[in-house]
Amino acid sequence: MQTTANTPLVSSYDILSLLPTTQNSFSLACLTHTLPSPLTTHIIALPLTTPRLPFRLKHTLIRTALKNGAVFELSYGGALGAEVDPSGGLGEGGTAAKRNWWANAREVVRVTKGKGVLVSGGIVNDADLRGARDVANL
Numbered sequence: 596m597q598t599t600a601n602t603p604l605v606s607s608y609d610i611l612s613l614l615p616t617t618q619n620s621f622s623l624a625c626l627t628h629t630l631p632s633p634l635t636t637h638i639i640a641l642p643l644t645t646p647r648l649p650f651r652l653k654h655t656l657i658r659t660a661l662k663n664g665a666v667f668e669l670s671y672g673g674a675l676g677a678e679v680d681p682s683g684g685l686g687e688g689g690t691a692a693k694r695n696w697w698a699n700a701r702e703v704v705r706v707t708k709g710k711g712v713l714v715s716g717g718i719v720n721d722a723d724l725r726g727a728r729d730v731a732n733l
Contacts, residue, residue: 612638612668618650625656629663638713639665643699644673644692652706661711669700670717671730 613628613636615621621639628636639660641648660667673696676689704712714730716723 610637611635612640614640614642616642616649621650622656625660625665629660629665631663636665638668640668640670641699641703643669643696643703645699646691646695648699648702652702654706657706661707666711666713667703667707668713668715669703670715671725672717672723674700675718675723675725 611628613620613624615624624636624639657667673692676693716725718724
């Protein structure tokens with residue numbers, strides 16, 4: 596897969612984020628896109644409101660991504676049952692989304708050993724916005 600063709604499109608951006616949806620795209624995000632290059636990914640977002648993550652969080656992939664400087668994004672909007680999930684509609688809504696978010700977030704923190712985890716809002720409705728101390732309580 597040739598990704599260098601996209602270099603002119605992303606060269607004007609300082610931070611890149613990917614949302615992998617398959618095992619292959621997750622492996623590519625962790626192994627290839629975290630290596631120093633014009634296409635280096637800094638943030639790997641995860642669809643946490645899905646009943647199961649669409650890929651396995653393998654320790655070798657996670658360690659490689661962390662070693663190369665990538666971080667894993669946990670959007671707290673799913674924990675609150677926010678109206679829109681940043682996973683692009685992959686997840687569920689309501690109580691099931693909250694339950695899935697907590698289970699998947701716990702797995703991410705376990706695999707990363709709490710290192711390289713970025714907590715973001717991932718919300719579009721002002722009512723779902725939380726203060727720093729509220730997020731820290733999560």
